[in-house]
Amino acid sequence: MIRSYKEIADTGLDDLYEVQKAFDNVHAIFTLMLQHFPEDSTGNAFAQLGVLEVNDWSTKVFQWCERMENELDDVDAEMQKSVQLPHHLLDLRSNDVAEAISAERKHATRWWTHLNEMRRRKELPGWVAADIGTHDEHDLLLESRKAVNQVLFGSLDLGGDQTNRVIQLG
Structure with a gap:
């Protein structure tokens, strides 16, 4: 079982x-x-000592409880102010991240396409051409995109028709 620090503090309180x-x-x-x-x-003397000691410790515990409640209230207030990011991102941040990832993917796809074309025209050195533009590399690209989407958005959906190869890769 994994509990947050706040849950542990609440239990302690x-x-x-x-x-x-x-x-x-x-x-x-x-x-x-x-x-x-x-x-x-002697019984009365012990009772007087007991009352003094219990009052002292009771006061300490009460003050500690008050401080902890104030701290936990501050934590609650901070949590309300900040957007919590669970398994997938929320609202505006989600849109910003999706746009940034889309732009990066567009850039990466463009370069992948250029390198693939250079490989097909045999304009790349052999050590580069061996892994550029192959079916396996394309499949790996799609799998990594799916993994990012799953982690950030809770979905394997890549949008569009990206799982199908429109152009035969040579």
């Missing part, structure tokens, strides 16, 4: 409130002891 309740219960026990033991008895 809930636990601190439970500790606060426990201190209240212990305080009630010491208060009862004070009422039932005579003032000059």
Whole structure:
């Protein structure tokens, strides 16, 4: 199970409130002891020490809870202000990213086409021509595009008719 830091902090805060309740219960026990033991008895002295100690720790836990609540409120406010990016990007950012990826892909496709044509005319050195413009390379290009789309947009859709080869690659 993977939990965010905020979820862990929320759980810690809930636990601190439970500790606060426990201190209240212990305080009630010491208060009862004070009422039932005579003032000059050992039991009454222990109850007085217990009340002082529980009050001190109860105050510390209460202050800690207040600080944690304030910090968590600040985190909530920051989360509300910033757009959270889950598995796929949202709204305006999604459009910006899609446009940037599309522009990069257009540029890459243009260069791939030029290199393929140069390979077909035997204008490239053999060590370059071996992998340029082949069916395998085209398939690899489409697979990498699908992987990017899946990660960013939650879809393998490339848009258009990109999975079909219109021109026979030589």
